[in-house]
Amino acid sequence: MSLRLRAVLITGIALMVLWATAAAWMMQGMRANLDRTLDGRLAMSARMVAGLLEGAALDPTASPVNFTEAVRISGKEGIACEIRALRGEVLASTGSVPSSDFATLPTGYSTREMQGKQWRIYILHDNGYQITTADRIDERNVLINDLLGAAGVPFLIAFLGGLAALWIGIGRGLAPLETLREQLRARKTDDITPVVVDRSPTELRPVLDAMNGLLGRLAQALASQRAFTDAAAHELRTPLTVIDTHLQVVRLSDKEEAQASLAGAEEGVRRLRRILDQMMTLARTEAVISKGDECTSVLEAVHGVLNQVSEAKRSRLTLSVAGADTGTPMPRSMLETALRNLVNNALRYSPDCTTIEVTASFDHSAQRCVLSVADQGPGLSPEQVSQMGRRFWRGDQGRGHQDGAGLGISIVRAIAARFGGTLDLKPRAEGGLIAEIMIPLSAATKT
Numbered sequence: 001m002s003l004r005l006r007a008v009l010i011t012g013i014a015l016m017v018l019w020a021t022a023a024a025w026m027m028q029g030m031r032a033n034l035d036r037t038l039d040g041r042l043a044m045s046a047r048m049v050a051g052l053l054e055g056a057a058l059d060p061t062a063s064p065v066n067f068t069e070a071v072r073i074s075g076k077e078g079i080a081c082e083i084r085a086l087r088g089e090v091l092a093s094t095g096s097v098p099s100s101d102f103a104t105l106p107t108g109y110s111t112r113e114m115q116g117k118q119w120r121i122y123i124l125h126d127n128g129y130q131i132t133t134a135d136r137i138d139e140r141n142v143l144i145n146d147l148l149g150a151a152g153v154p155f156l157i158a159f160l161g162g163l164a165a166l167w168i169g170i171g172r173g174l175a176p177l178e179t180l181r182e183q184l185r186a187r188k189t190d191d192i193t194p195v196v197v198d199r200s201p202t203e204l205r206p207v208l209d210a211m212n213g214l215l216g217r218l219a220q221a222l223a224s225q226r227a228f229t230d231a232a233a234h235e236l237r238t239p240l241t242v243i244d245t246h247l248q249v250v251r252l253s254d255k256e257e258a259q260a261s262l263a264g265a266e267e268g269v270r271r272l273r274r275i276l277d278q279m280m281t282l283a284r285t286e287a288v289i290s291k292g293d294e295c296t297s298v299l300e301a302v303h304g305v306l307n308q309v310s311e312a313k314r315s316r317l318t319l320s321v322a323g324a325d326t327g328t329p330m331p332r333s334m335l336e337t338a339l340r341n342l343v344n345n346a347l348r349y350s351p352d353c354t355t356i357e358v359t360a361s362f363d364h365s366a367q368r369c370v371l372s373v374a375d376q377g378p379g380l381s382p383e384q385v386s387q388m389g390r391r392f393w394r395g396d397q398g399r400g401h402q403d404g405a406g407l408g409i410s411i412v413r414a415i416a417a418r419f420g421g422t423l424d425l426k427p428r429a430e431g432g433l434i435a436e437i438m439i440p441l442s443a444a445t446k447t
Contacts, residue, residue: 004170012163023155027148034144042122042133050126084130176200192219295332298369299325302360305339313347316356323362327442330419338415339371341408342435346375367441376432
């Protein structure tokens with residue numbers, strides 16, 4: 001259902017209910033007023049006849065024949081009038097008077113069924129006469145319904161005209177949406193310029209702002225994706241070139257040189273595999289979270305990462321904990337991946353005789369945990385710190401270690417950002433670098 005039709009239906013139903021209620025109330029009051037008016041007509045007719053009789057100076061004791069010759073009254077179907085003497089004789093009547101004994105009826109208004117019809121009757125006693133005026137209820141209802149119908153026609157015309165005006169007005173008001181639709185339909189796939197709608201209404205401007213903001217973010221994402229593709233192609237080309245070179249050397253070398261070339265080719269394959277593994281890990285950080293990967297204990301994930309380090313390097317790692325352990329909304333596999341990258345970087349770029357300090361600080365009041373990895377390596381300059389996190393970017397130290405791909409910190413930052421955490425890199429006072437990843441905690445504390 002279109003917005004135009006929906007708005008007209010909602011408004012039309014609301015107007016119909018309101019107008020129907022107002023019309024019912026008005027017609028009920030009008031019917032009561034018309035009934036009083038018609039009753040008043042009966043009383044006025046009776047008093048008028050009484051006034052005429054008084055002006056004619058007729059003797060109410062005269063014979064009915066002489067009285068009929070002196071007073072002639074007529075009436076149409078549905079209206080009746082009768083003049084009686086108080087002693088009971090009918091002195092004059094219209095031809096439409098039903099056969100009934102009006103003498104037994106009380107004075108004033110009453111409603112009686114006579115000859116199968118309902119009649120509204122008014123009886124007046126004045127100067128020795130009983131004057132009766134009456135009209136049929138069905139004839140009265142026909143008159144009232146005609147008047148109510150005439151009064152209801154303007155309501156119906158106003159209602160239908162209002163719906164038509166509303167349909168046209170809403171159509172004109174939604175014209176900017178039609179313009180926006182045509183613009184979006186005519187756009188090419190690679191067109192990410194801002195959308196502009198002339199004379200856009202106030203309600204549409206936030207939508208346009210949000211859409212243009214989305215297009216801006218999409219442009220940045222596309223630019224980042226192109227940069228990532230270019231960097232990935234460059235990084236993959238290097239080990240492939242090394243492998244190809246060593247294989248060519250194998251063809252032209254003797255056995256000893258061939259073994260060295262094969263070893264170099266194997267190293268290139270290992271590096272290529274590491275790059276591909278890192279790229280797959282980076283892709284998984286943006287994928288849908290699978291069920292069964294909940295992390296109910298941050299320390300269990302930390303111990304799992306530390307236990308995966310080789311025994312020769314595990315002695316260099318120390319762990320300190322502050323606060324009570326608890327879970328985190330971050331999946332355990334992603335938490336382990338982020339911490340593993342930080343620990344591997346610290347081990348790779350620190351001298352073999354130095355210690356790597358791993359700290360887990362729980363802050364339940366702020367519902368967060370800070371995992372920090374402090375090494376004693378060469379550290380990074382402020383300029384290099386600002387560049388850290390760019391995909392396939394490595395500092396001078398990274399270029400010196402050919403086994404790095406420049407994706408580790410990017411993966412950690414992507415994981416932290418997805419779950420509302422942060423990654424902070426800062427120099428260590430004793431020399432080296434401190435990498436701190438802040439992750440959210442679950443509401444319940446583990447006991």
